[in-house]
Amino acid sequence: RKEVEQDPGPFNVPEGATVAFNCTYSNSASQSFFWYRQDCRKEPKLLMSVYSSGNEDGRFTAQLNRASQYISLLIRDSKLSDSATYLCVVNWGSGNTGKLIFGQGTTLQVKP
């Protein structure tokens, strides 16, 4: 089983659609979770951190399910500018390890 696993897609959706990505992780001791966005061959940028209670930032909602060891990202009312690769990122283990494990990414294409 991969340490952090994502469906690579691509997800092709029309503008205005709602789309959801899931990501599973194998280390139950992981403490911190993030979603990053990466535009083609550019640096990844933090989209949002994922908290136990779930969190929302505008059209984006992230949720964590510790029991099932997955995190999700929901994008509502998709825009053309949302087209990118979304990376699921998990801090590996507990304590001050400082090591992040990246999923391979899920590619989203929003069509007009």
Next chain:
Amino acid sequence: EAQVTQNPRYLITVTGKKLTVTCSQNMNHEYMSWYRQDPGLGLRQIYYSMNVEVTDKGDVPEGYKVSRKEKRNFPLILESPSPNQTSLYFCASSSLLKTGGADGYTFGSGTRLTVV
């Protein structure tokens, strides 16, 4: 402006010719790390550093060296580059959460390295 600066952005070199990719951050971050990104493999960690003079191997350290003599700088050294080190490289830095672990990173803009 808070940033991570990598240089060079693009580099073409020949097999065996030593090179250094520099990375500098101005956020006083304790944690710095190097990644390589290859198609279908995602981002893989090469080396990381928890603080000055503290470095450790990541998942793919073979063929690379690093040093952390100052908090702001974390250069990546390829002593004898080979074609399989052709890749897109990212440096990243982060503070350390009180609860442990690195919070969200700030990445440099990347270095596209080609070894022929």
